[in-house]
Amino acid sequence: MNNSQLKDNPIDIYAFQQDLLSWFEKEQRDLPWRKDKDPYKVWVSEIMLQQTRVDTVIPYFLRFMEAFPTVKDLAEAEEEKVLKLWEGLGYYSRARNLQSAVREVHEQYDGVVPNNIKDISALKGVGPYTAGAILSIAYGEPEPAVDGNVMRVLSRILMIENDIAKASSRKIFEAAVRELISHDNPSYFNQALMELGALICTPTSPSCLLCPVRDHCHAFYEGKQAELPVKTKKAKNKHVQIASAILANSKGELLIRKRSNKGLLANLWEFPNEEIHLQIESDKQQLQNQLSKSYDTHVKINQRIGQLDHVFTHLTWHINLYEGEIHSVTETDNVKLVPLEDIKKYPFPVSHQKMFMQYMQHKGKVLADE
DNA sequence: CAAGCGTGGTT
DNA sequence: TAACCAAGCTT
Incomplete structure (x- = not known):
């Protein structure tokens, strides 16, 4: 032709x-x-x-x-x-x-x-x-x-x-x-x-x-x-503030929970976290209050140990990561206390895998200082 | 139809 | 570096 x-x-x-x-x-x-x-x-x-x-x-x-x-x-x-x-x-x-x-x-x-x-x-x-x-x-x-x-x-x-x-x-x-x-x-x-x-x-x-x-x-x-091709652009994504905590009990086991079976990251496991809105209280205080209520037990949030941003297609998470302590949680199908070495057995979103790595780095520094 | 749904590589 | 991109589907 x-x-x-x-x-x-x-x-x-x-x-x-x-x-x-x-x-x-x-x-x-x-x-x-x-x-x-x-x-x-x-x-x-x-x-x-x-x-x-x-x-x-x-x-x-x-x-x-x-x-x-x-x-x-x-x-x-x-x-x-x-x-x-x-x-x-x-x-x-x-x-x-x-x-x-x-x-x-x-x-x-x-x-x-x-x-x-x-x-x-x-x-x-x-x-x-x-x-x-x-x-x-x-x-x-x-x-x-x-x-x-x-x-x-x-x-x-x-x-x-x-x-x-x-x-x-x-x-x-x-x-x-x-x-x-x-x-x-x-x-x-x-x-x-x-x-x-x-x-x-x-x-x-x-x-x-x-x-x-x-x-x-x-x-x-x-x-x-x-x-070519003609392709219109999509709207910018939303930005959300998240406070997340890695909570350990006296045995050093970590609290994890399973996400909802619908929506974002459905049925994956995660560390407890809350979306934070602008208020008088600090995100640390909001997180501690929310988690204490959710698990019907006293949750103590200690220091911030990390920060990370995670970008989704339609959403960006700005995460403050804390470490803290928890006692006597009732374990269910969706809430578990697991030893450090068992974390890798559960499916986590990449963002929460990153949080876990920051937590392990923090633990390593604490041990080195002692 | 537009928005929601992940992540990592490329420009 | 922020934006865009990569063998789409569901609601």
């Missing part, structure tokens, strides 16, 4: 497929979830890869597959063990939804991942992208799998100027993929679009001179690849 044709016409679909697939067959990365087409493995990898880099996912995927090689293994596992293996990967509802859906597959589908759009889309945590990814990659079905890469790549190739931050835009790109997708190899076609976005057609400074489908790209022809 020459450029005069490109200017006025839709792209040559067959030539585009050939150029894209040839490139992918030659240049695709050797990734652990590409060893076979086991729908379960494809599924797990796709969930882990949501909003998460390939290099980050690899070690998590390998450990996860070692612990839970089959649908049955994951279905029968304790949620706490699943969360522990997910610790640090973020978006923890992915892990809980995945296990819930895997249990559904184990019980309702005899352990076989559904191969049709209706049933697979009904599984928790499986949205339009993941459904299309599993159906195309594991089952060879010509379904679109539109992620951020695909929207960026196609916005440039086809000069689509819809705002990719808007949910409604996904349908535009799905329609485009339905036009373009190779029915001979839907799996490679979808993966190739994503691989191209990851390796060549990157968000800033795309490597157009290395691009296998440069001759099909309307944005490159117009010199406007840097203007």
Whole structure:
């Protein structure tokens, strides 16, 4: 196809497929979830890869597959063990939804991942992208799998100027993929679009001179690849003051508690903490009063031993960390006193792992001074 | 539809 | 360095 044709016409679909697939067959990365087409493995990898880099996912995927090689293994596992293996990967509802859906597959589908759009889309945590990814990659079905890469790549190739931050835009790109997708190899076609976005057609400074489908790209022809995709910015996040305490009893055991089963960091463990609002009382005093009330016992907050900021996508925590003492707490499923060496057995958010490290450093200094 | 939901790497 | 980004889903 020459450029005069490109200017006025839709792209040559067959030539585009050939150029894209040839490139992918030659240049695709050797990734652990590409060893076979086991729908379960494809599924797990796709969930882990949501909003998460390939290099980050690899070690998590390998450990996860070692612990839970089959649908049955994951279905029968304790949620706490699943969360522990997910610790640090973020978006923890992915892990809980995945296990819930895997249990559904184990019980309702005899352990076989559904191969049709209706049933697979009904599984928790499986949205339009993941459904299309599993159906195309594991089952060879010509379904679109539109992620951020695909929207960026196609916005440039086809000069689509819809705002990719808007949910409604996904349908535009799905329609485009339905036009373009190779029915001979839907799996490679979808993966190739994503691989191209990851390796060549990157968000800033795309490597157009290395691009296998440069001759099909309307944005490159117009010199406007840097203007695409159109993506509006999101609002700034909120800032919240947190006072947190690591409380020890006379045996040196630490008080930890399990977070709510909904919302932020659901079902992970944490050190007791409170959101602080501007008041007359110090955050230390507010924390001591709140925790004494929560655990119906006298809590003594000693000195501040650390400070840290933790940035989420939509929220920033400004944390003051204290150490203190507690006696005679009633332990429940959600409140425990655990020895120092057992802390690592529980799934914690990264922010609370950092608090624990500051606490251990503080303890080390106190010992050195004695 | 917009907001909520994590973390670490890159620019 | 603050902002942006990375194979999205749920409510």
